[in-house]
Amino acid sequence: MLSSRTKVSSYRSPILEPEEYADRFSSAVTNGSIALEIAIxxxxxxxxxxxxxxxPVSPTELAVSCKLKERYVRExxxxxxxxxxxxxxxxxxxxxxxxxKPHTESSKLASVLxxxxxNTSSVLECFKEDGPK
Incomplete structure (x- = not known):
């Protein structure tokens, strides 16, 4: 998906303007964090x-129904x-x-995040020249 701020050139992929690059990068990090919260x-x-x-329920009511600590449920x-x-x-x-509500059940793939x-630390080791093959 290209925006009006994207340069199309002879490169195989578009070159983003710095502002769009920063926006996308920040969004990816934010969305990754949200995805982990969804998994939780x-x-x-x-x-x-x-x-x-x-x-609607209070954090306390939800915590009690799930047998969890209210403080963490509130967060x-x-x-x-x-x-x-x-x-x-x-x-x-x-x-x-x-x-x-049905949409919260259709994305259970998030639970594997x-x-x-x-496994991130194991993958990091694989990248290294002297890492596992």
């Missing part, structure tokens, strides 16, 4: 539990609401809109 939500059952509630809800995946009601309770991240 899958692994701990936070999305499943939120989907079962029929009205996770903050991340998910900042990313736009969890909504906040006028009385500061959290929910996933009914029409959006922690395993991929855990």
């Amino acid at each position: 939500g899958y692994k701990l059952g936070l999305f499943g539990s939120l989907n079962e509630f029929t009205s 996770w809800l903050g991340c998910m609401s900042a990313a736009g995946f969890v909504s906040i009601s006028s009385d500061d309770k959290y929910f996933i809109p009914e029409a959006c 922690p395993q991929l991240a855990a």
